[in-house]
Amino acid sequence: MATMLKEVDAVCIGVGFTGSILARELTKAGLKVVGLERGPNRTSRDDFALPNVRDDLKYAVRQELFQDTQTETVTLRHSTPETALPIRRLGSFLPGTGVGGAGAHWNGVTWRLLESDHNLRTHLESRYGKTAVAAEMTIADFPQSYTDLEPYYDRFEKLCGISGKAGNLRGQKIEGGNVFEGPRQNEYPNKPLALTLAGSLMQKAARDLGYHAFPAPAANMSAAYTNPEGLTLGACEYCGHCERFGCEANAKSSPQSTILPVLLQDKNFELRTYAYVKELVYDKQAKKVKAVRYVDTRSGEEFEQPAQLVLLGAYVFNNVLLMRTAGIGEQYDPATGKGTIGKNYCYQVSGNAVTVFFEDKEVNPFMAAGAHGMNIDDFNGDNFDHAGLGFFGGAWISCGSSNGRPILTRPVPAGTPRWGREWKKATAKWYNHAVNIGASGCNYAHRENYLDLDPTYKDALGRPLVRMTYNFRDNDKKMALYIAGVLDKLATAMKPTIQGKASSRTGDYNVVPYQSTHNTGGTMTGTDPQSSVVNRYCQAWGADNLFVMGASLFPQNASYNPTGLVGALAYYAAEAITTKYVKNPGPLVPA
């Protein structure tokens, strides 16, 4: 029997970036907010300090900071006739757990989507014709246009002190920045990270080929920065321990470095760790979530926390699980196309990469920051003509290094044995002479890619696991092949000593190699309850006091890492809650 707690104004499920942003905005507006975090508390001072944090084996290989698959995981199958099996060891993606969530151990790549990514379906149909988008490609517009979200992208960039260079300032294109981006009102709050040798090689190759190189926008500080919350981040030391690690130098934006020290001082906020949310208590008649039931994982005790407002900021899979098990919204069915929960689940088409080797150049790959890259966007989204190509979308292409750590970074030329004396010789010879050019491709929604509940496997709390029915589709494979062609051109233009052939994913989706933690969709935002789970303010159609956060809102995945948009949507929703909903609780958009 759950212990009944006193009602609060709002409860946040998950205290990562979105939970922290929402809690901060709501407490500032005078609301009493409780943050429920399933994992431990983590602070920069106690958990990310040298020398312990620079442990490649503990953090990168043994996955110290991520979700424990023995407690909770997802199952996977490639198509509906197959029986799904649980992912028992994380590989392809690495969901966070603990205070800060994945925001504590991300690389820090922080994008805005292209204008045409925001209204993707409308854009493609108007440029290529009404019938150009295949029926099985269930892409949709975001209900929020780029212009709607511009001030909120800006806010998140300022919170995080993003290092970068504008390529489109109020409509004025600026060479050296990303000339394909939508117009921004302000320059990036921090200048770009230092230019590396790899970056300068990329700049030159891109220029020779007529492409537009620019520094990737990074949540790694190029210089000390004080954010609007009054918190100061240090300058990045280029230690190359970002993704899978917390930052030792307070130089990577995370909830810990950008919000939590202020939020935790606020008497209106209470953080409860080891509070694992089990279910939402849903009143279907009233269309409200009345309370949240959670388990204290230290004692096994159950609590019921009633709240006026529920902010669902867990990871993509848990957002879907909690809504689905509460019966908020109807399960998506690929056979009929009806239902919305689990619909338009998308991932990321990565694995497009080429490594080039320079006998006479010292690359020093260990001098790195998570988002340290020189990029081109010439082949991203709809920045190039897709007529006759047989696919839509594209990829950002980047050259640089996010790390040169001893265990996982061992570049050797193709044909090198996988172990033994020859491998040792090759890894010693080439470690400091290898440059990687990689791409991150978009993943457009497909009718048969979706999430639902597994009929067989259960998690530690006895709930069904979320089941992924997912595979790469024709569009993805054609796009990846095309991008591989671009990578080969860039590699050749660099005139390396040894040039491999660019790889691209042409087979089935595989959960083993790390690809990206950019799982998206499942609770998509849209304009009506027939085709989406939440409205433009991220408010559930089925429960007006439930606001959903994170990449589960995306109708499809652009090539860009999702955090910039996730942050923008959190600020956008927070403003709607504090200025509209609190004054007049109810649906903010008529159904």
Added chain:
Amino acid sequence: MRARSFLIIGGLGTALAGNPVAAADANHGKALYQACVACHSEKPEAIGPSLKGVVGRKAAALEDFRYSAPMRRANLTWDEANLRAYILDPQATVKGNRMPFGGLRDPGDVDDVVAYLKTLQ
């Protein structure tokens, strides 16, 4: 190590531009010190120890900060000369200490930061 220090200086580029070469300038030191504030503050969650009154203090002297063993063993007093050496090259001065900072390379900048630290009482 040299290359890494170079990058750190690069990160402070704007603050360094137009640095006067004259006597120690505490105001310029204060500007440079902004890179230190990310860790060194009086806040409870601060990553580094408070530097209030550091000049003349024994190394590893604050009760509420978990210093590294090398720092505790260093047996240093933070007089101006030791501070200068430490800020110029932290690892050479106290080998194995856990401050994630490569050092300031310009001795003039170091003097300015020390001049500013003297004002923190």
